[in-house]
Amino acid sequence: MKKVVFILGPTAVGKSYFGILLAKKFNGEIISADSVQVYKGLDIGSAKQLDTHGVTHHCIDILSPFDEFSAYDFVELTKKKIDEISNRGHLPIVVGGTGLYIKALTLGYNFGGVEKDENLRKSLEEILNKDGLEKLVEMLEKTDKSVLEKIDTKNPVRVLRALEIALSNGEKAQSKNDIQPLVIALFKDREKLYADINRRVDEMICDGLFEEVENLKKMGLTKENQSMHAIGYKETLDYLDGLISKERCVELIKQHTRNYAKRQMTFLKGMECEFVDAENRETAFNKIENMVGEFLNGRVESN
RNA sequence: GGUACCAUCGCCAAGUGGUAAGGCAAAGGUCUGCAAAACCUUUAUUCCCCGGUUCAAAUCCGGGUGGUACCU
Numbered sequence: 011m012k013k014v015v016f017i018l019g020p021t022a023v024g025k026s027y028f029g030i031l032l033a034k035k036f037n038g039e040i041i042s043a044d045s046v047q048v049y050k051g052l053d054i055g056s057a058k059q060l061d062t063h064g065v066t067h068h069c070i071d072i073l074s075p076f077d078e079f080s081a082y083d084f085v086e087l088t089k090k091k092i093d094e095i096s097n098r099g100h101l102p103i104v105v106g107g108t109g110l111y112i113k114a115l116t117l118g119y120n121f122g123g124v125e126k127d128e129n130l131r132k133s134l135e136e137i138l139n140k141d142g143l144e145k146l147v148e149m150l151e152k153t154d155k156s157v158l159e160k161i162d163t164k165n166p167v168r169v170l171r172a173l174e175i176a177l178s179n180g181e182k183a184q185s186k187n188d189i190q191p192l193v194i195a196l197f198k199d200r201e202k203l204y205a206d207i208n209r210r211v212d213e214m215i216c217d218g219l220f221e222e223v224e225n226l227k228k229m230g231l232t233k234e235n236q237s238m239h240a241i242g243y244k245e246t247l248d249y250l251d252g253l254i255s256k257e258r259c260v261e262l263i264k265q266h267t268r269n270y271a272k273r274q275m276t277f278l279k280g281m282e283c284e285f286v287d288a289e290n291r292e293t294a295f296n297k298i299e300n301m302v303g304e305f306l307n308g309r310v311e312s313n
Numbered sequence: 314g315g316u317a318c319c320a321u322c323g324c325c326a327a328g329u330g331g332u333a334a335g336g337c338a339a340a341g342g343u344c345u346g347c348a349a350a351a352c353c354u355u356u357a358u359u360c361c362c363c364g365g366u367u368c369a370a371a372u373c374c375g376g377g378u379g380g381u382a383c384c385u
Contacts, residue, residue: 021349046349056349082346110348119345126346162343165352174346241349265338270349276342 011190012096015302016043016112017105018278019196020271022207024288026059028196029105031295033065036103036302039095041068041088043106043115046240048084049075051226054219055242057210068095075226075237082121084111092189101306109277118187122175130177134170146173153177192305193283194298197275202289204268211242211264220246241266 015038017029029040042048046056050071053060058070068091073079088104088111095102104112113119137145146169150158154176161168198206223246231238233247242263249259284301288294 044349045347078347080346081348085346108348110344110346110350114345117345121346124346162352165343167347167351168344171346236347236350239347239350243349266349272340273342273348277344277348280342280344 011188012092012102013306014092014102014104014189014191015305016116016191016193016283017103017196017298018109018112018193018281018283019107019288020198020203020274020278021057021107021267022210022271023196023198023203024291025105025107025196026057027291028288028295028298029103030059030063030065032298032302033101033103034063035299036101036306037099038101038103039066039068039098041091041095041102041104042070043084043088043104043108043111044069045079045084045108045111046237047071048073048079049077049237051075051222051229052237052240052243054214054217054222055240055246057214073237075229075231076235078236080126081108081110081114081119084108085114085119088115089187089189107274109274109281112193113277113281115187116189116191116193122171124175124178127174127178130174131170134173138166138170143169146170149173150176192302193281194301195278195281195283195285196288196294197278197285198288203271207267207271208264211260211267214242214263215260220249223247224250241270 015032015036017025017032019025032038033040040062044056046052047058047070049056050073052058052075059067069084069087072087092102104115106112114121134146137149143164143166146166147158147163150163150169150173153173157172157176161172163169219242223243226238226243227247227250233239233244238244238247245254245259245262245266248254249256254262286294286297286301
């Protein structure tokens with residue numbers, strides 16, 4: 011069992027800061043669990059740390075913005091990274107806000123053991139557009155009735171994936187998981203977090219978010235690309251295309267980031283983790299430092 | 314000062330006599346291969362104020378207040 015520390019929390023709460031401090035203190039390496047920072051060229055809008063303070067970071071800038079990436083890819087990649095880091099005698103510290111990635115990793119999800127099937131997806135999406143979601147649910151009813159009560163039949167994404175699994179005959183691969191996690195979730199008073207978010211978005215604009223997106227657009231990226239679904243990018247593309255005003259664009263980025271932070275907090279509530287108030291960075295770090303110290307000495311059994 | 318039009322949730326807005334649509338925002342939640350995604354739930358006992366007509370008024374009438382447009 012490899013010990014792994016997780017630093018989670020909503021966007022703009024200060025995860026990167028604590029991660030770097032912790033890595034320095036405990037001879038650690040950071041694995042980013044962020045579905046947007048994996049992309050090269052998405053720097054300002056994803057709040058990528060420009061200064062890593064000499065700490066090794068993994069899973070950042072590993073993909074072209076034209077590539078696709080999934081929670082499954084993240085888990086597979088990260089398991090390897092954890093092995094490597096542990097073998098080096100370092101502490102793996104997973105820092106990120108993408109809840110599903112962490113949940114999948116800590117709980118050893120196997121994601122149904124069935125790969126994504128582009129062709130099948132395309133045909134299913136055609137049915138969705140033509141006959142509606144009801145048709146897909148009907149199909150699911152015929153192939154695998156048992157999943158119907160487990161999934162949200164009003165959510166196209168869920169129904170599509172359930173069908174993908176039901177219609178495939180691939181082997182159900184198991185995802186082995188031999189990590190011992192210490193999951194720390196940072197939080198902050200809602201009002202303060204929202205104020206921080208608004209301020210950070212303004213900073214992103216000053217730092218050249220619009221120019222960054224303009225460059226990506228020139229490279230040929232559109233809203234069709236997965237990487238451009240990210241907050242800050244989809245809105246800016248609309249602005250650059252003249253669909254919304256600059257003011258509206260900034261307002262929307264702030265709003266969507268706030269909504270996202272709220273969803274992240276809801277997700278964390280449902281997870282087994284230690285909550286730490288990040289308001290006062292010094293006290294928060296002392297607390298985290300103690301928790302990690304005890305964890306490494308084997309006195310804390312988490313999960 | 315005169316005339317016309319308008320006033321419905323934080324915002325946009327339907328409703329023209331029968332007991333307040335919808336969208337956005339907000340709040341809460343869900344989550345096993347796009348998760349910064351996708352989806353679900355909740356949210357006006359009341360329609361600017363006062364009075365009147367009526368079994369019944371956001372809807373009709375009178376007055377007040379506020380806004381907009383045009384005229385002088």
